Amino acid sequence: MSPAERNQLIDDLIDQDISEADFLRLEADLSVDPIARAAYYERLQLSLALAEVAAVRPEREAPLPASSRRALVWLAMAALWLAFIGVTSVWFWPRQRAGLAGVESTANGHAALVTQIDAVWSGMAAPLIDGALLPPGMIHLESGLAQIELFSGVRLVVEGEAKFEILSSMEMRLARGRLRAHVPEAAHGFRIHTSEGEIVDLGTEFAVDAAGERAELHVLDGEVEWHPKAAGMLRLVGGEALGLAPGNDPTQMPADDSRFVGLSEINERQKATQETRRKAWLQFSEGLRRDPRLIAAYRMDVPNPGERLVPNLAASGMVKPGAGAIVAAKRVEGRWGQTEGALDFSPAGSRVRVNIPGRHSSLTLLCWVKINSLDRLYNSLFLTDGHEVGAPHWQIMNDGRLFFSVKRSDGHGTTAGGQDKYNFYSPPFWTPLLSGRWILLGAVYDVEAKTVTHFLNGSPLASEAIPEEFLVENVTIGNASIANWSEPAYRRDAEFAVRNLNGSMDEFLLYSAALSAAEIAEIFNQSRP
Amino acid sequence: MTDSSMNEDDFVALLTGVQGALRLYVQSLMPGDASAHDVVQQANTILWKKREDFTPGTNFKAWAFAIARYEVLNYRKQQARDSRLVFGEELEQIVAEDLAERDEDTERRHEALKGCLQKLRQQDRELLLHRYTASAGTLEEFARRTGRSKGGLKVTLHRLRNALLSCIEKQLTPLKFES
DSSP states (O other): OOHHHHHHHHHHHHTTOOOHHHHHHHHHHHHHOHHHHHHHHHHHHHHHHHHHHHHHSOOOOOOOOGGGOOOHHHHHHHHHHHHHHGGGOOOOOOOOOTTOOOSSOOOOOSEEEEEEEEEEEESOSSOOOTTOBOOSSOEEEEEEEEEEEETTSOEEEEEEEEEEEEEETTEEEEEEEEEEEEOOGGGTTOEEEOSSEEEEEEEEEEEEEESSSSEEEEEEEEEEEEEESSSOOEEEETTEEEEEOTTSOOEEEEOOGGGSOOHHHHHHHHHHHHHHHHHHHHHHHHHHHTOTTEEEEEETTSOOTTTOEEOBOOOSOSSOOOOEEEESOEEEOOTTSOTTOEEEOOSTTOEEEEEEEEEESSEEEEEEEEESOOOSSEEEEEEESTTOTTOEEEEEETTSOEEEEEBOSOSSSOSGGGOOBOOEEOOOOOOGGGTTSEEEEEEEEETTTTEEEEEETTEEEEEEEOOGGGOOSSEEEEEEEESSOOOOTTOOOOOOOOOOOSEEEEEEEEESSOOOHHHHHHHHHHHOO | OOTTSOOHHHHHHHHHHTHHHHHHHHHHHSTTOTTHHHHHHHHHHHHHHTGGGOOTTSOHHHHHHHHHHHHHHHHHHHTTTSOOOOOOHHHHHHHHHHHHHOOOOHHHHHHHHHHHHHHSOHHHHHHHHHHTSGGGOSHHHHHHHTTOOHHHHHHHHHHHHHHHHHHHHHHHSOOOOOO
């Protein structure tokens, strides 16, 4: 548990808003870690001191929503607006064109979910992960926070419980909940439909609270128009807010920035969460390293300034391959967002050169990759030089299928039809939505079960029996490349096929054994960012 | 009164001296529970009644803690139906040992806190202090009353507490000069 997470749990405990699972985790941490206990005492003491300060203060009004304060002057002004502007508020807004189906893309949506904090969604067909596109239709965020970016550039922080629908990149409906919107210049005119009327932003930042009976519109910066259903438009500038009760005239009040969670708060918290997960993973991977079946753990996140080497962290393998040599690849952000935590293999010729000694039978290959696109005919993951007998090749076809094979013979007609190997393909797994996202790919060559299984994000994609005549019980690897394919060494012809992976990788694991589906699922769960 | 007991003034001085630690100890066993205050009062009454049992020269804090713990257990028994989460006995023991050894710097921290509170934005300060008033209620109720979402409130309160703690830490750390 990282200090940041632990401190949050301590606060949750003191606020008496902690789940039993978190309570038990915190208790375990406090039991063994004096630093954790010191933090616990410190935070308890702070609450005691704050309670003391609060107790001796003169009784003050609770920090109620600003809506409880009325400003009659402004009310009169509002009435004037209503009278004069009245019905002139006609829209020249490009209506959302429904069902404009594209021909070249299968992606659907107007907005991406950037981050979420303790978010609970209901009615979702698939779990919403960070980076996912928000599905069309009404979305129900039961609790927690979500940061959403519309394609127009509008950034939203939505606080649960909320019900909303993204109609286009410039238009949404808010049925319930609280949100804060930051509207860049390119998205001026962004509008939100509510049950009472429409909000049109003229830039730059405002918030809506439709969590209770009465809705509120707070203009934090810039200018916003409020178009009530029943009357004319009102224009608000930064610092102004409106209370909107059904059937009543709007009431004016000062805007209250502090009531709405901002982007910086959410990002601070998200970074802490990510760091927590990274630390947990580091601990988990310490255990993995000691698995005697693991012969190579090339970790591109380990800093080695100037060395251009990728260390092999496998600690107990039967053979001990040395460090991999980085060729051309650049250091880029890793899957936890840390700088220089991965290698980008998109520059021409990029690869990590390794030598894996020994004879093996079953194999498991796993790697965390972030693929930009599958724009080569063969997109390399792990390939031995050339393609010798008994050597494995693992790559992705440009149609999105995973490819794995071990060469059976030298091709002189020893097998049926003269085939020298059998290629195991997965069904296509790739969609453009996976572009730029960290995914865990895996292949298991199981000599005992005589199967090849492809994995995506801890789940099997496809499993196929190895035909008897193509079963290779003695797998040898030798010189090989990660994320590229090298033709046999000493070849002087400078022309080469472009097969380097157009993307990044930050971890490559090679086991001299077949891992079970459950083990791979566990590795995925413990190592996902 | 035998030689081994002490006079009342000395006992009051001892009792006064451990109030901060006692409050912290009781609260650590019942985090976030507003009744901790009553339990401390109850423990004080019992300590006073049992003052004859205390042997001067032994660890007063440890003795007071043992009695306070008994009061916490009593309280829990009364609340038996309340399924609040409670630390295991082992951790409670460790906490008692930790706090018995700890020197509380209550006065200075309190002063530092007051200064640090002034550095917060007024609406933040109001929000935070109201969280600690008796009427604040549960986090959920408090969120509703202050017109916030629970998730948003959690993030905000946590940030404010972190800001205060690091500010207090800074105030209490003497300035270091380069040598």
